[in-house]
Amino acid sequence: MDLSYQEKLTLIKLNDLKRAKFEELVEKTGLDQVAVMRAVLWLQSKGLARLHERSERVVKLTETGKKYAQIGLPEWRALSVLREKGKITLDDLKDVLSEDELKPIVGLLRREGWASVRKKEGKLVLEITEKGLKAGERPIDRALKLLAERKALPVSEIEGLVKVNELKRRKIAEEDTVTEREVEITPEGEDVVKAGIELKEEVSTLTPELIKSGKWREVEFKRFNISAPVRRVYPGKKQPYRAFLDKIRRRLIEMGFIEMTVESLIETQFWNFDALFQPQNHPAREWTDTYQLKYPKSGYLPNEELVKRVKTAHERGIAGSRGWGYVWSPERAIRLMPRAHGTALSGRQLAKGVKIPGKYFTIQRVFRPDVLDRTHLIEFNQVDGFVVGEDLNFRHLLGILKRFAVEIAGAKKVKFLPDYYPFTEPSVQMSAYHPELGWVEFGGAGIFREEMTKALGIDVPVIAWGIGIDRLAMFKLGIDDIRYLFSYDLRWLREARLVW
Ligand SMILES: N[C@@H](Cc1ccccc1)C(=O)O
Numbered sequence: 001m002d003l004s005y006q007e008k009l010t011l012i013k014l015n016d017l018k019r020a021k022f023e024e025l026v027e028k029t030g031l032d033q034v035a036v037m038r039a040v041l042w043l044q045s046k047g048l049a050r051l052h053e054r055s056e057r058v059v060k061l062t063e064t065g066k067k068y069a070q071i072g073l074p075e076w077r078a079l080s081v082l083r084e085k086g087k088i089t090l091d092d093l094k095d096v097l098s099e100d101e102l103k104p105i106v107g108l109l110r111r112e113g114w115a116s117v118r119k120k121e122g123k124l125v126l127e128i129t130e131k132g133l134k135a136g137e138r139p140i141d142r143a144l145k146l147l148a149e150r151k152a153l154p155v156s157e158i159e160g161l162v163k164v165n166e167l168k169r170r171k172i173a174e175e176d177t178v179t180e181r182e183v184e185i186t187p188e189g190e191d192v193v194k195a196g197i198e199l200k201e202e203v204s205t206l207t208p209e210l211i212k213s214g215k216w217r218e219v220e221f222k223r224f225n226i227s228a229p230v231r232r233v234y235p236g237k238k239q240p241y242r243a244f245l246d247k248i249r250r251r252l253i254e255m256g257f258i259e260m261t262v263e264s265l266i267e268t269q270f271w272n273f274d275a276l277f278q279p280q281n282h283p284a285r286e287w288t289d290t291y292q293l294k295y296p297k298s299g300y301l302p303n304e305e306l307v308k309r310v311k312t313a314h315e316r317g318i319a320g321s322r323g324w325g326y327v328w329s330p331e332r333a334i335r336l337m338p339r340a341h342g343t344a345l346s347g348r349q350l351a352k353g354v355k356i357p358g359k360y361f362t363i364q365r366v367f368r369p370d371v372l373d374r375t376h377l378i379e380f381n382q383v384d385g386f387v388v389g390e391d392l393n394f395r396h397l398l399g400i401l402k403r404f405a406v407e408i409a410g411a412k413k414v415k416f417l418p419d420y421y422p423f424t425e426p427s428v429q430m431s432a433y434h435p436e437l438g439w440v441e442f443g444g445a446g447i448f449r450e451e452m453t454k455a456l457g458i459d460v461p462v463i464a465w466g467i468g469i470d471r472l473a474m475f476k477l478g479i480d481d482i483r484y485l486f487s488y489d490l491r492w493l494r495e496a497r498l499v500w
Pocket residue numbers: 287288340341342343384421424427443444445446464465466467
């Protein structure tokens with residue numbers, strides 16, 4: 001029979017004992033508990049040994065119980081004061097009882113009939129009774145003593161003295177289960193030992209020394225069971241949401257999009273609003289309430305030429321438009337803010353110059369005041385982008401958005417509704433269907449207005465979009481609370497799986 005070193009050793013020792021407590025067997029082999037248990041289980045599966053297990057409910061002292069075993073139960077400590085003074089108030093017990101013990105003491109003494117209780121001038125007065133004077137060891141005292149001596153006692157043994165529930169209620173003792181294990185050799189096991197076992201130390205690592213000395217020829221190598229169940233290990237890996245964002249980036253690059261990047265999360269109002277033909281005094285900012293930077297308050301404007309064109313577009317209009325008809329303020333435009341949408345980068349890119357035809361995208365962390373809930377964060381990520389080319393129209397835009405929603409987000413259904421953005425005309429809002437959340441609005445899009453593109457120096461149509469990528473991540477990670485994207489929950493971090 002094929003036995004490991006540890007199985008052989010365990011079997012030989014067991015043959016001496018025939019039947020033994022598991023602990024005893026462990027001691028005899030000199031191996032550790034886990035190793036012996038594994039060996040015993042293997043021996044059992046090979047029919048050479050048998051493991052008997054018996055569980056028993058026992059009673060053990062709690063920390064409080066151990067303390068009582070030393071200093072006495074509260075009623076005894078109270079009684080000794082009573083015996084000494086005859087008549088006392090609760091104040092007299094403050095030295096011998098703790099706050100917690102003081103509360104139930106009157107009830108306890110009364111139940112035992114050790115004291116009579118009267119009220120005098122609003123104070124309780126305890127007086128010792130005949131029974132109190134003669135009181136001796138009760139069953140509960142006996143139980144406490146036994147438990148202190150023997151650590152754990154079978155429930156049945158304690159029940160002969162006091163109700164275990166009573167001990168539990170007074171937090172003196174608690175119940176526990178102990179398992180007793182005995183191991184027995186089978187006749188087959190004995191035969192194997194009789195036939196003779198060669199006990200050779202097993203080697204589990206092949207060392208350079210073994211090779212050099214040639215000793216590897218003599219030793220026995222431990223066999224590994226590579227199909228044995230093992231503990232799960234969680235190696236380091238990308239945070240699931242990060243993995244998602246990286247995947248989106250890759251997808252877009254594979255689709256031929258050029259990535260737009262920027263170093264700071266802070267933006268001037270110029271790029272966040274003005275360059276996008278968003279009037280400085282327009283009430284229609286509701287689509288994005290924004291934060292302001294406290295310090296520093298202001299940044300810089302880009303080149304004069306560009307600023308002049310933007311100013312003109314706002315004040316008097318360009319490209320056949322009449323503009324917004326107000327005095328444009330450069331002071332306002334240089335104010336700093338945490339970027340409120342990724343579209344700011346689209347504006348920057350258009351002003352810098354683009355390939356025509358061309359496709360651009362960016363993944364940006366953006367900030368907007370909001371009430372946190374399962375679908376709203378004040379800090380979130382957007383994928384913004386645009387396609388620029390001679391013959392582009394609105395249908396191209398809807399086609400691209402649908403492809404994003406289905407292919408990137410895995411949404412089952414998509415729907416478009418007319419919308420308004422100061423920088424697009426027409427504008428559209430997109431919703432995707434999530435099995436648990438229902439319809440989730442996840443982005444806006446449109447054709448950039450000529451007042452914007454012309455001011456930035458672009459003469460061909462630009463179709464653009466901004467998608468709340470966090471909500472898409474919810475689809476892919478199968479979560480229904482957006483806050484989980486930034487969760488510390490280790491279990492989620494370990495097990496969340498991106499499904500593409
Ligand atoms: N920036 C808009 C989305 C958008 C982008 C591009 C064009 C139209 C709309 C938002 O944050 O909601």
